[in-house]
Amino acid sequence: MIEVKNLTKCYGGRCAVDHLNFTLADGQIYGFLGPNGAGKSTTMNMITGYLAPTEGEVRINGINISDDPEKARRSIGYLPELPPLYKEMTVGEYLTFAAELKKIPAAERESQLRRAAALTHVEDVWPRLIKNLSKGYCQRVGLAQAILGFPPVLIFDEPTVGLDPKQIAEIRELIRTLSGQHTVILSSHILPEVQAVCDRLLIIHRGRLLADDTPAHLEASQGGQTLRFTVRGAAGTVQNILTATEGVTHYHLTQNGDLTEAQAEVEENSDPREAIFYALADARCPLLTMLRSENTLEQVFLKMTGDEKEEGAAR
Amino acid sequence: MKAIYRRELGSYFNSMTGYLFIAFLLVMNGIYFMVYNLVSGQPRYATTLSSVILIFLLAVPILTMRSMAEERHTRTDQLLLTSPVSIRSIVLGKFFAMATVYAVPVAVSCLCPLVIKLNGTAYLAGDYAAILAFFLLGCTYIAVGLFISSLTESQIIAAVGTFGVLLLLFLWDGLTGYLPTTAAGSLWGFLALLILVCAAVSAISNNWKVTCGVLAAGLLVIFGFYIKNADSFEGLLPKVLGKFSLNKVFTNFAEYQLFDWGGLILYLSLTALMLFLTEQVIERRRWN
Numbered sequence: 001m002i003e004v005k006n007l008t009k010c011y012g013g014r015c016a017v018d019h020l021n022f023t024l025a026d027g028q029i030y031g032f033l034g035p036n037g038a039g040k041s042t043t044m045n046m047i048t049g050y051l052a053p054t055e056g057e058v059r060i061n062g063i064n065i066s067d068d069p070e071k072a073r074r075s076i077g078y079l080p081e082l083p084p085l086y087k088e089m090t091v092g093e094y095l096t097f098a099a100e101l102k103k104i105p106a107a108e109r110e111s112q113l114r115r116a117a118a119l120t121h122v123e124d125v126w127p128r129l130i131k132n133l134s135k136g137y138c139q140r141v142g143l144a145q146a147i148l149g150f151p152p153v154l155i156f157d158e159p160t161v162g163l164d165p166k167q168i169a170e171i172r173e174l175i176r177t178l179s180g181q182h183t184v185i186l187s188s189h190i191l192p193e194v195q196a197v198c199d200r201l202l203i204i205h206r207g208r209l210l211a212d213d214t215p216a217h218l219e220a221s222q223g224g225q226t227l228r229f230t231v232r233g234a235a236g237t238v239q240n241i242l243t244a245t246e247g248v249t250h251y252h253l254t255q256n257g258d259l260t261e262a263q264a265e266v267e268e269n270s271d272p273r274e275a276i277f278y279a280l281a282d283a284r285c286p287l288l289t290m291l292r293s294e295n296t297l298e299q300v301f302l303k304m305t306g307d308e309k310e311e312g313a314a315r
Numbered sequence: 316m317k318a319i320y321r322r323e324l325g326s327y328f329n330s331m332t333g334y335l336f337i338a339f340l341l342v343m344n345g346i347y348f349m350v351y352n353l354v355s356g357q358p359r360y361a362t363t364l365s366s367v368i369l370i371f372l373l374a375v376p377i378l379t380m381r382s383m384a385e386e387r388h389t390r391t392d393q394l395l396l397t398s399p400v401s402i403r404s405i406v407l408g409k410f411f412a413m414a415t416v417y418a419v420p421v422a423v424s425c426l427c428p429l430v431i432k433l434n435g436t437a438y439l440a441g442d443y444a445a446i447l448a449f450f451l452l453g454c455t456y457i458a459v460g461l462f463i464s465s466l467t468e469s470q471i472i473a474a475v476g477t478f479g480v481l482l483l484l485f486l487w488d489g490l491t492g493y494l495p496t497t498a499a500g501s502l503w504g505f506l507a508l509l510i511l512v513c514a515a516v517s518a519i520s521n522n523w524k525v526t527c528g529v530l531a532a533g534l535l536v537i538f539g540f541y542i543k544n545a546d547s548f549e550g551l552l553p554k555v556l557g558k559f560s561l562n563k564v565f566t567n568f569a570e571y572q573l574f575d576w577g578g579l580i581l582y583l584s585l586t587a588l589m590l591f592l593t594e595q596v597i598e599r600r601r602w603n
Contacts, residue, residue: 084394100318101398
């Protein structure tokens with residue numbers, strides 16, 4: 001279990017992470033979601049003890065990472081944003097070094113290395129120098145390093161950046177197979193990615209936690225539908241009709257010649273499409289198109305993070 | 316520590332750095348040995364070593380510049396600092412790896428007194444004592460280089476900075492001769508030193524209470540002694556700073572055939588101090 005209390009990191013006067021509070025349960029996959037510079041990497045660097053917090057604390061299975069960093073780090077595998085690879089080493093040498101660093105007993109080392117290599121499919125590049133590997137393989141070697149020893153907590157900072165779709169699918173599959181025995185935290189600014197694999201989402205924006213919920217819940221809570229339609233008729237008429245229609249919460253109209261484009265937010269569990277159709281027909285405004293779309297997580301995310309101007313990226 | 320030591324040592328010999336360092340020292344050592352001992356007939360190898368020190372000043376930055384700076388530059392420090400190893404063992408692993416690379420040319424140079432013995436009179440005890448002092452002096456230099464490398468991300472800055480500091484240490488004896496010898500001059504000199512120490516303490520502890528404590532204690536001691544006996548401050552500054560001369564210790568071994576225990580302790584304690592400071596710099600960086 002990971003407990004994060006009042007975690008704050010300030011650089012100069014600016015806080016990259018601003019009083020974060022959350023608790024992560026065992027065996028679940030968590031997604032840190034946020035725009036670039038939201039403080040995701042800084043938070044991960046503090047959870048792994050690479051950076052010390054300005055304020056607040058992180059406990060890994062009850063151990064405070066500031067008090068006993070060596071013990072707390074034993075239960076963490078970390079893949080930073082840039083995989084920490086020594087270019088002049090071969091994949092085999094590097095992973096063996098990582099196994100020694102993680103103090104995996106010599107007797108288990110061989111089998112652990114083989115397992116990690118098999119899961120990340122790096123066996124065939126085992127004898128090659130890391131500097132000669134492609135970006136995708138570098139990422140996989142970084143992943144192999146992180147899962148070596150199979151610590152209970154795995155933290156991946158943007159694990160699929162720069163990979164091709166097939167590799168992304170493979171890494172997703174790997175993360176899925178790791179869940180259950182491992183608590184996995186992965187960060188991303190790509191929504192479908194976290195939606196596909198995560199049990200829970202933590203949306204972070206400008207160093208603050210905006211939401212901590214399951215993807216389904218988030219969609220439902222911020223949910224509803226959007227109707228988009230085009231009408232031949234004056235905007236004023238459409239406005240009167242929409243105001244009178246039950247279930248419509250907001251709307252936005254644009255007049256374009258004799259056409260009016262409308263976008264209406266509709267409450268969940270209500271379907272005013274027929275009412276709108278008959279009302280428009282009575283007003284003799286022909287309905288040309290009408291589209292209904294469910295509010296997706298993407299829209300929820302954009303709504304939550306989009307209202308404020310983005311600031312520069314933090315470390 | 317063992318894992319880091321092995322990896323570092325391996326990386327020195329996987330890249331050119333280790334070979335370059337060893338080859339450079341051996342070639343220069345060989346040239347001096349030939350000129351001084353073989354051609355001119357000097358019986359003492361220690362004399363040759365005192366000349367090699369200057370060359371060594373050039374070589375040390377090659378060895379130490381990448382030690383910490385490169386880890387930061389390539390972000391591999393994230394691997395080390397998030398692994399279940401202490402910062403101390405990272406620093407020690409790196410230091411011992413560099414000391415091992417350095418031990419190779421020193422070990423080869425152990426043959427030189429034997430070569431002299433084959434051709435006539437040799438002073439084996441004195442020469443081997445000088446080689447030991449040379450090795451420990453080198454370890455001190457390496458620790459200085461490691462410390463400077465931990466301050467920056469740039470290998471160039473680390474190399475130039477290390478060379479500058481080592482050159483300063485090399486010229487130490489000459490420079491202390493230019494310090495003021497009057498009592499008042501010494502007083503000002505000690506105050507300046509105190510401020511430097513306080514700046515270092517403040518940078519490492521980031522705690523103004525500790526810094527003020529050190530400052531107050533230092534002021535108390537300096538002024539206490541000054542008021543009690545101002546005459547004793549005459550020439551005290553160069554005398555005290557002269558004690559930290561690394562070269563004088565080596566000269567004691569090489570020129571005067573003295574086994575300077577105090578000097579060896581100075582080398583070892585300066586090495587330990589530099590390693591401690593390196594550890595503190597890395598630890599401090601987590602908080603920035």
